[in-house]
């Protein structure tokens with residue numbers, strides 16, 4: 098049928114289409130350049146370092162390929178008889194990092210979601226003030242904030258002072274240099290990253306939906322569980338990601354609060370590039386960490402969005 | 409008839425704000441809504457309709473007065489304990505749930521058994537004619553369909569009273585007409601008391617068993633459509649509902665519910681008197697356009713000149729400028745073969761038959 102054929106003017110002509118594509122590339126060139134230099138470049142360098150032989154005083158011997166770096170992530174070779182054993186020190190650190198990060202995320206959820214809900218249900222004026230208060234810590238250097246936490250939890254600190262003073266315990270509780278110290282520190286540092294996105298998605302919820310819930314015989318708890326939390330899901334997902342990822346790679350907090358013993362992955366990596374003088378190993382661990390994060394994200398996001406569709 | 413009262417508001421007052429910014433959203437409002445009736449709150453924007461409805465639902469509380477449901481004071485009951493459901497103006501469907509899940513929500517909260525819930529949801533889907541769309545997300549259906557889901561969701565728990573806050577205002581004209589009929593049908597079928605809010609007088613008159621006309625936080629008149637239209641108690645009601653001609657005059661005599669009034673424009677007419685009023689002195693009156701009659705000049709009545717003639721299919725509207733300066737609209741039905749229309753500029757007299765005029769309470 099002649100009428101079914103596309104109108105000639107509708108079909109873009111080859112040359113024009115080519116120019117159109119070139120223009121689009123040109124427009125996105127700056128962004129692509131930034132991504133290339135800032136993200137892909139360093140990754141590429143890391144990947145490259147991880148497969149080189151290590152230099153005697155740090156650095157790597159360019160051109161000399163070696164699998165020692167990757168090998169060292171998982172195994173260790175006995176210095177005397179060359180027998181292989183699993184690098185359980187690494188695995189312990191790895192495990193601790195994952196567990197602590199999950200705990201941090203969970204604690205941030207438990208504290209952050211009610212906080213966000215509290216702020217979102219304030220009148221518009223005071224909401225701004227609460228948000229401002231939440232963001233204040235961002236203005237202070239991370240190291241200083243971490244030392245502040247140390248002041249709170251150390252044996253002679255405020256917390257123990259209060260506990261002993263109130264007679265709840267008779268000796269100060271050892272918190273510093275334990276995993277608990279790291280956990281407290283990380284929750285404190287990353288909590289705003291949970292509160293802000295959760296607040297953002299709660300604030301967008303149409304309050305009339307909450308009224309509709311009450312109208313349909315849902316009490317406060319049911320409204321929270323069946324309406325508010327599902328609708329705040331995007332914020333909860335985003336917040337969890339924003340807390341989990343930096344927790345996994347945390348460096349300052351475990352260093353200050355965990356002491357030398359309770360390392361996390363960030364500290365392990367730093368060790369290889371610093372005193373350990375094993376750059377290929379450091380690079381390999383870094384890439385492993387990144388792979389784990391991406392895998393975890395993939396699984397999490399897939400589950401979270403699937404859950405969203407089924408309510 | 410001994411009719412049961414479903415909802416009763418007793419001397420409700422609600423004031424928003426304070427000091428000079430205070431707004432009396434409801435001002436000493438009393439109303440009795442009967443069981444199984446289609447009751448409409450009608451009034452212009454800001455007159456307090458939503459406020460009254462929200463009080464019945466439990467989202468708003470009176471500063472003074474009380475609200476009774478089936479004879480019991482419900483002040484202490486939170487919204488989720490009141491056997492009352494609402495169809496919200498914007499529908500407020502849960503966007504994260506499907507149509508079925510929305511309709512099932514109230515039943516689940518009441519802790520009904522799964523099988524019972526499923527059966528009831530199916531029944532509701534059938535009632536609102538949405539069987540095929542049960543598994544759609546609520547943001548994937550049209551406005552009219554959303555309206556029906558909202559209705560089904562509110563009806564599913566079989567509330568004692570259904571509150572509807574301008575549920576049709578977002579729909580286009582044709583759909584609105586259709587839904588008016590549907591709503592009426594569902595009210596009949598379910599036998600649930602409907603309290604319906606609208607600012608559309610035509611909608612109110614065609615759908616309701618009784619209408620309460622509100623203005624500035626007060627209920628001015630309660631009655632069925634005919635009563636409100638034919639016997640408006642005051643100028644506001646007369647003006648708000650249908651077209652009106654207002655006249656003024658002086659009462660000459662009153663006998664058996666009728667008053668003899670000498671109009672300022674000359675003629676003496678017999679006017680209806682609202683119940684409980686003994687008019688004296690100067691009064692204002694209302695005459696509906698279809699109750700005036702055009703006659704040749706000179707035969708008594710209100711003398712004037714035809715200003716414009718508008719033919720609108722079934723009727724013809726004559727706008728007549730009275731010699732006294734006022735405007736009077738006469739609407740006459742067009743009949744085949746009868747040339748009823750007058751020419752513009754023609755001199756006429758308008759006759760007001762006995763009882764066509766009604767004295768207003770103001």
Ligand SMILES: Nc1ncnc2c1ncn2[C@@H]1O[C@H](COP(=O)(O)OP(=O)(O)OP(=O)(O)O)[C@@H](O)[C@H]1O
Nearest residue numbers: 424425431433452453454455456457458459460607
């Ligand atoms: N929460 C509130 N705070 C302050 N004033 C309010 C509040 N709710 C309503 N009002 C005022 O009370 C009056 C009645 O409001 P209401 O919403 O009941 O009107 P309505 O008749 O439903 O109007 P509409 O037809 O526009 O929906 C209005 O003057 C309104 O501004």
Ligand SMILES: [Mg+2]
Nearest residue numbers: 457458459573
């Ligand atoms: Mg309203």
